[in-house]
Amino acid sequence: MHIAVIGTGYVGLVSGAGLADFGLTVTCVDKDKEKIEILKKGIVPFYEPGLEDLVKKNLKAGRLRFTHKLEEAVKNSLVIFICVGTPSNFDGSADLSQIKEVALSLAEIIDDYKVIVTKSTVPIGTNRWIKSLIDTYKKVQVEVDVISNPEFLREGSAVEDFMHPDRVIIGGESSHALAIIKDIYRPLYLAETPFIITNLETAELIKYASNAFLALKISFINEIANFCEKVGADVTVVAKGIGLDPRIGSKFLNPGPGFGGSCLPKDVKALIHQGKTLGSPFKILEAVWEVNEKQKLKAIEKLEALLGELNNKTIGILGLSFKPNTSDVRESPSLVIVSVLLEKGAKVKVYDPVAMEEFKKNIGNLEITYSSNPLECATSVDALLILTEWNEFRFLDLTQIKKVMKKPIIIDMRNIYEPSTVKNLGFVYSGVGRL
Numbered sequence: 001m002h003i004a005v006i007g008t009g010y011v012g013l014v015s016g017a018g019l020a021d022f023g024l025t026v027t028c029v030d031k032d033k034e035k036i037e038i039l040k041k042g043i044v045p046f047y048e049p050g051l052e053d054l055v056k057k058n059l060k061a062g063r064l065r066f067t068h069k070l071e072e073a074v075k076n077s078l079v080i081f082i083c084v085g086t087p088s089n090f091d092g093s094a095d096l097s098q099i100k101e102v103a104l105s106l107a108e109i110i111d112d113y114k115v116i117v118t119k120s121t122v123p124i125g126t127n128r129w130i131k132s133l134i135d136t137y138k139k140v141q142v143e144v145d146v147i148s149n150p151e152f153l154r155e156g157s158a159v160e161d162f163m164h165p166d167r168v169i170i171g172g173e174s175s176h177a178l179a180i181i182k183d184i185y186r187p188l189y190l191a192e193t194p195f196i197i198t199n200l201e202t203a204e205l206i207k208y209a210s211n212a213f214l215a216l217k218i219s220f221i222n223e224i225a226n227f228c229e230k231v232g233a234d235v236t237v238v239a240k241g242i243g244l245d246p247r248i249g250s251k252f253l254n255p256g257p258g259f260g261g262s263c264l265p266k267d268v269k270a271l272i273h274q275g276k277t278l279g280s281p282f283k284i285l286e287a288v289w290e291v292n293e294k295q296k297l298k299a300i301e302k303l304e305a306l307l308g309e310l311n312n313k314t315i316g317i318l319g320l321s322f323k324p325n326t327s328d329v330r331e332s333p334s335l336v337i338v339s340v341l342l343e344k345g346a347k348v349k350v351y352d353p354v355a356m357e358e359f360k361k362n363i364g365n366l367e368i369t370y371s372s373n374p375l376e377c378a379t380s381v382d383a384l385l386i387l388t389e390w391n392e393f394r395f396l397d398l399t400q401i402k403k404v405m406k407k408p409i410i411i412d413m414r415n416i417y418e419p420s421t422v423k424n425l426g427f428v429y430s431g432v433g434r435l
């Protein structure tokens, strides 16, 4: 079976390479010509563990191809996966311009029955809108079915998540199209992955409700952490204690500098917007959002509590990506924290193992010192701030680090160190939600 995948970002490239690895013939298309030229050489233009090997393997086997011409990808394909971006509009709603552009282009070129599968995260009702756009503008009167198949992969473990998902959600109305998609995912079905076959709206909402719930868990534990600091409790033990209740679960109960990334913030905003528009407001998500915005400033509050005015102080930052194992800095708390530090007149040094290029692109041309390792980043700083829990930060030579710092202050917004260990080395140490 031939498949086209439109958009070769995190979702499109992982899905394209993953489907090719299932044995299907996949053509990935992206309008970014430069990206396609790089991909044709088997190089992945962002950091995602295991992805480059998967791309190279399937390119070599001839099951995976790349093109920047939509027609070339769509012509022989029965199934077309839409994996383009759905970023936020200014008012928080999802910007569907990339989806619309794809639907209108498909209407121009489709000349045979096609199943259009939306993997992008899209507001409830979007799949029906895609079908109506194609049906209205199609040049050749052929049948088109739409399927909602939201993606749940996590950056940093995207390949593993695609190959071994917790569940596969498929929403649609045409039994013929549903059967085709189920067949595509047969290798997962045989591996006993749970499948949920439902209608379009339910499938679309499952994706938003999942991300909203994860965001809720993070904001909840961040508020508990802040309360812990007031009363002398230890949030890591509280999280363990509540997480042992299977109704709560232990995952996603790690306090930190606030959630970021390309999905949680935009999806929470989009669901809040949809709720408001439809007269069914999500009060709880509005609070989740507010708590998260405040949490991003927690690191600044902690620095000011220990250093006073930040003007002319030098702060070293370890970790810029919104989580480890990715170069993605979209909506990363580091962007807000660095901007506020600079506004307050502080000097900022940063280090991240893979995300510094992306960070530069996102934050723009500001006066920031980019260091080539943690020790260089710690040199002559008044405080060191840990923002991402990269493994390489868990075993820093703290004795050496203390020697090069101006003041021995560590603010660990990921709780990667045991407070007593760091304090015994002579540091002033502040984690999140524990003394």
Ligand SMILES: NC(=O)c1ccc[n+]([C@@H]2O[C@H](COP(=O)([O-])OP(=O)(O)OC[C@H]3O[C@@H](n4cnc5c(N)ncnc54)[C@H](O)[C@@H]3O)[C@@H](O)[C@H]2O)c1
Pocket (backbone or CB within 6 Å): 006, 007, 008, 009, 010, 011, 012, 029, 030, 031, 032, 035, 083, 084, 085, 086, 098, 101, 102, 119, 120, 121, 122, 151, 152, 153, 154, 155, 262, 263
């Ligand atoms: N990144 C994640 O972890 C993740 C996880 C689950 C779901 N999602 C959802 O999947 C969607 C894609 O996310 P992403 O992170 O992969 O986005 P991305 O921005 O990394 O990639 C999107 C790609 O689509 C391409 N594109 C845009 N318009 C196009 C067009 N008309 N024709 C061809 N290519 C086009 C862009 O050039 C880009 O390469 C979003 O809706 C997102 O919410 C993302």
